[in-house]
Amino acid sequence: MIEIRNLSKTFDGKQVLQGIDLTIDKGDIYGLVGVSGAGKSTLLRCMNGLESFDSGDVIVDGVHINRLNKKELRYFRSGVGMIFQQFSLLERKTVYENILFPLKCFKSKMNNVDQRIREVLELVELTEKIDVLPRQLSGGQKQRVAIARALIMNPTILLCDEATSALDPNIKQSILELLKKINRELGITIVVVTHEMSVVKGICNKMGVLSGGKLKAAGSAQDIFLNMPDLLDDFMGEENYRDDTSHHQKIKLEIIQRNGENDDILSRLAIETGVKFELVWGGLSKYSDSIAGALMIRIHDTELARIEACLDKHRVEWRKV
Ligand SMILES: Nc1ncnc2c1ncn2[C@@H]1O[C@H](COP(=O)(O)OP(=O)(O)OP(=O)(O)O)[C@@H](O)[C@H]1O
Incomplete structure (x- = not known):
């Protein structure tokens, strides 16, 4: 469970998040939506301690992350996976080495590393690519490797920052299906930052709408779509007009x-x-x-x-x- 209480954040004196109160329950697939600059990515990064904040609380499974020291924060982060629009793979490393990377980073003492890497690769349906370099993969396959890398530490939470925005529609759909499977089979809570309504409609049970650093609405995705269309109007236009x-x-x-x-x-x-x-x-x-x-x-x-x-x-x- 992720609880955000009265969270505020400034960058160089500019308020980018203001009084955010949000609860994400275990097992949710939660969409954070809003126009560009609304504060979505910043809020997401506050959830895994990548971004500090000025006031308020972020409490993850009972842990106040702003009270953690450096070492504790590092340990906490190892349990929160993250994927990005640009995949952020190590280009000179093979798929295997990319997935191994977090284990090295967090100095994990995991047993049966080989087997574990094969397990996550199987989950993302990419076993046959274990020894290839990222440049030999399609965008969708790269994102599958990034997901496998995020899963290797057995996270309880997966944060996705525009993870499907760079993908073609069919590939996007297959990655969304994969995220649903991960949520369903592994019970991982997923938070999805996106500007695409189709992503929220496709996989999110709950959503929060950000505008100018404030949370304008939060709750059941279906309720917000049906009952607050005006709130989503500008932003739905933006998605459409991008094409x-x-x-x-x-x-x-x-x-x-x-x-x-x-x-x-x-x-x-x-x-x-x-x-x-x-x-x-x-x-x-x-x-x-x-x-x-x-x-x-x-x-x-x-x-x-x-x-x-x-x-x-x-x-x-x-x-x-
Ligand atoms: N490291 C930073 N230093 C200064 N300002 C920043 C920094 N990161 C974000 N901002 C500013 O904070 C505001 C919110 O940015 P953020 O990236 O969280 O928005 P967003 O809703 O995710 O936008 P987008 O959809 O374009 O990624 C923006 O005005 C942005 O310019």
Whole structure:
């Protein structure tokens, strides 16, 4: 369990984290999201003592990490794995040597090192690459080695800083599946810093939204997606626009559904227009005699006319945002 209490941090007099209160339970896959500069990486680094802070507490499994001396902090860090966007592998060392590295760094007295290295390589499904150099690996394979290296010390927590941001969509998906497996099979708590909503939706049960160094919301990922879409708006735009800044347009549909009317509008849009749209968020609420819902989809601007015609045909109330 990671407990963060009233955490504040400045860099050169600039406040980058302010009064953060956050609890991450054992077994969570917790997403930390926010726009660039919101303080996500700094907060993550405070969790394993890589970054000091000005005030507040970070308590990991009952240990106040700001009260640890240098030696104790080193020991504590050996139980917290971390992976990064750029993999940070030793380029002149083989996969085997890369995974061995933390054991050397932390002067571990682990028995059966060879066997243990093979075990973690098997877990990340990369056994056949044991003797190759990182430059002979794809991005996804490099991240698998980085994950194996993070797991070699038997951590209870794995911190991931934009770990899938540099990967192609299919490879990204396979790494997310691997993180889920690690969480499920080894019971490791995972904290994921990301700017990608698809990552949070794909694997996180809980999330925290940071903005300007403050925690704007924290809790069930599903609840935040469904109930606080406005909070995520800017940041979802950012993810989308990173791929293509000029051609996407968001349409927000506010659909009132009484007696089940229009509850199939998404299927109709897909079938009747053939437009491949992205469902950004959606929520339904039950009122005394009706159900009202709102949906937001994102489409390419050239497809607006087709979508508009279909919505008007079905008399769906909507507006553009
Ligand atoms: N070592 C540092 N020295 C000075 N300022 C820093 C340092 N590290 C981070 N900052 C500043 O702290 C703020 C938060 O940075 P941080 O990297 O935590 O944000 P982030 O949300 O992870 O952003 P990104 O998604 O771009 O990585 C930024 O204004 C950044 O410039």
